[in-house]
Amino acid sequence: MVWNGKLEKVDDNRWLISRDQFPGMRTDAVIYSNDRLIGNVLNDNSPQQAANVACLPGIVGNSMAMPDIHWGYGFPIGGVAAVDAYQGSISPGGIGFDINCGVRLIKTDLTLEDIDGKVKDLMDELYRNIPSGLGSKGLTKVGQKDLSEILDIGSEWAVENGYGWEKDLEVTEEGGHMKDADQTGVGEKSRKRGLPELGSLGSGNHFLELDVVDDVFDERTAKAYGLKKGCITVTVHCGSRGCGHQIATDYLQKMEHYMKTEKVDLPDRQLACAPLSSRLGEEYYRAMCCGANYAWANRQMITHWTRESFEKVLGDSAESMGMDVVYDVAHNIAKMESHDVEGHREDVLVHRKGATRAFAPGRSEITMKYRDYGQPVLIPGDMSTGTYVLAGRQGAMKETFGSTCHGAGRQMSRKTAIENLNIETVRKKMADQGIYLRAGSDEGVLEEAPDAYKDVSEIIEVVCNAGLTAKVAKLTPIGVVKG
DNA sequence: ATGTGC
Numbered sequence: 442m443v444w445n446g447k448l449e450k451v452d453d454n455r456w457l458i459s460r461d462q463f464p465g466m467r468t469d470a471v472i473y474s475n476d477r478l479i480g481n482v483l484n485d486n487s488p489q490q491a492a493n494v495a496c497l498p499g500i501v502g503n504s505m506a507m508p509d510i511h512w513g514y515g516f517p518i519g520g521v522a523a524v525d526a527y528q529g530s531i532s533p534g535g536i537g538f539d540i541n542c543g544v545r546l547i548k549t550d551l552t553l554e555d556i557d558g559k560v561k562d563l564m565d566e567l568y569r570n571i572p573s574g575l576g577s578k579g580l581t582k583v584g585q586k587d588l589s590e591i592l593d594i595g596s597e598w599a600v601e602n603g604y605g606w607e608k609d610l611e612v613t614e615e616g617g618h619m620k621d622a623d624q625t626g627v628g629e630k631s632r633k634r635g636l637p638e639l640g641s642l643g644s645g646n647h648f649l650e651l652d653v654v655d656d657v658f659d660e661r662t663a664k665a666y667g668l669k670k671g672c673i674t675v676t677v678h679c680g681s682r683g684c685g686h687q688i689a690t691d692y693l694q695k696m697e698h699y700m701k702t703e704k705v706d707l708p709d710r711q712l713a714c715a716p717l718s719s720r721l722g723e724e725y726y727r728a729m730c731c732g733a734n735y736a737w738a739n740r741q742m743i744t745h746w747t748r749e750s751f752e753k754v755l756g757d758s759a760e761s762m763g764m765d766v767v768y769d770v771a772h773n774i775a776k777m778e779s780h781d782v783e784g785h786r787e788d789v790l791v792h793r794k795g796a797t798r799a800f801a802p803g804r805s806e807i808t809m810k811y812r813d814y815g816q817p818v819l820i821p822g823d824m825s826t827g828t829y830v831l832a833g834r835q836g837a838m839k840e841t842f843g844s845t846c847h848g849a850g851r852q853m854s855r856k857t858a859i860e861n862l863n864i865e866t867v868r869k870k871m872a873d874q875g876i877y878l879r880a881g882s883d884e885g886v887l888e889e890a891p892d893a894y895k896d897v898s899e900i901i902e903v904v905c906n907a908g909l910t911a912k913v914a915k916l917t918p919i920g921v922v923k924g
Numbered sequence: 925a926t927g928t929g930c
Binding site for chain 2: 514539542685
C-alpha cells in the first residue's frame with residue numbers, strides 16, 4: 442500500500458505530517474529522511490503508522506521515525522515515541538516482538554595480518570560454538586533457578602557464572618540489567634521457550650560479523666572507544682529469542698482486550714496500549730524489562746564464546762588479544778528517562794522500536810570512560826556493507842529524546858526477497874567482496890540479501906546531517922555467520 | 925523477530 446496523505450518537506454533531512462491532518466493526532470509526526478530515501482518510505486505506507494502513533498495517549502513531543510523506517514506491527518520500525526511517565530501509555534507495538542534486540546561490538550588488537558589464513562577457521566569455530574538458526578538451542582543447559590536470575594539481573598548473571606568479564610557490564614546499556622524487572626508478569630510459556638534457547642543467535646536479521654576497522658572519521662573518539670584503523674572487530678546482533686517474543690505476544694493480547702473493555706479509541710488495534718499507571722501497563726513494563734535482561738545475558742554469553750573461539754584458533758588469550766567489549770546497545774526497548782521538554786525537565790518513557798539511544802556527551806547514563814565523547818551507537822548495514830560506529834550528539838537530546846536510527850532498514854519484504862532474488866548471485870557477491878559466509882539456510886540468506894535493504898550509508902548521512910549523531914568509524918566485513 | 929498458523 443502506498444501513502445497518499447500530506448507529507449511536508451521541512452528541510453533536507455526532515456519531513457512533517459501535521460497534526461491537523463488526521464483526527465485523533467495529539468501531536469505532529471516527523472520523519473527523518475532525504476529526497477532519495479523518502480520514495481521508499483512512501484511505498485509501504487509507514488508514514489500512516491507514524492501518524493497513528495501521534496494518537497497515543499500521553500504522548501510527549503512529536504511522533505518520530507528514523508530514516509530506516511519501514512512497516513511494522515502498529516508502530517513503524519524506526520519509530521520513537523515518548524510518553525509522560527505518569528499520564529502516558531505503554532504499547533508493546535512500540536517496542537517490538539524481539540524485546541531488546543540489540544547490537545554488541547567487541548574489539549581486538551589484532552590486524553588482518555595476525556589472522557592471515559585463519560579467517561575460515563575462525564568463522565567455522567564461531568559457527569560451531571554459537572548456535573544459530575530458527576529454533577536454535579543453546580549449548581549450555583540452564584535451570585529454572587538460573588532463568589529466574591537471568592530475568593532479574595541480565596548480564597550480571599552471565600558474568601557471575603563465568604561468561605565474560607566484570608568490566609563488560611560498564612559498557613553495556615543499563616549495565617545489562619534493567620532494575621525495574623519483575624518476573625511475576627512473565628508467563629510460563631515465555632520461560633519454557635526461553636530456557637533451551639539461551640546462548641543462541643536465532644535467525645532472520647540476526648548475525649555475527651567479523652570486520653576490519655576500515656575508516657576512522659573521528660580519531661579522538663575512536664581512540665576512546667578502543668578502535669584503531671586496521672584492527673579486527675566482532676559485531677553481534679541478536680535479541681531475546683522466544684522468551685521476549687512470547688512476552689510481547691502475551692501482553693499484546695491482554696492489551697487488545699483492555700482497549701475493548703475500556704473503550705480506548707485508536708486508529709489501529711495494533712497500537713494496543715495501557716496506561717503506565719494501570720496494573721496491566723506496569724506489569725508489561727516490568728515483564729519487558731525481564732525480556733531485556735534475557736537478551737543482555739544472551740549477548741554476554743555469546744561474547745564469552747566469541748573470545749573462546751578466538752583463543753582456540755589463534756592460541757592466545759582473549760585478554761592479550763585486547764578483546765574488550767566496546768559497547769552494547771538495545772534498539773527494541775522502552776526506557777524511563779528524564780528529558781527537557783519545552784524548557785522544563787520531564788520524566789518520560791521513551792519507546793524505541795528499531796531506534797537506538799544516542800545520548801550526547803555529558804549524560805550520566807553514559808559510562809565514565811565515554812562520557813566526554815557521547816554514547817557509542819552501533820549501526821549494522823546489510824551483510825555486505827558492515828557496521829558504522831557513531832556517537833550521540835546534542836541534536837538528539839533536543840529533538841529525538843536522545844535517539845537515532847538502528848540499521849539499513851528493509852526495502853523489500855522477506856517474501857519479495859525470497860521470490861525475486863537469486864541465491865547464487867548473493868553468494869557470489871559476498872565471495873567477490875572477500876566475505877566468508879556461514880549460513881544455516883538459503884532462504885535465510887535470500888531474506889537478508891544486500892538488495893533487500895536500503896543503503897546504510899545513506900541512512901547514516903541523514904542522522905548525521907540532522908545532528909543526531911556523528912560518524913566515528915566504519916567496519917567492513919570479512920566474515921558473516923547467519924542464522 | 926518467531927516452535928512463521930485464531
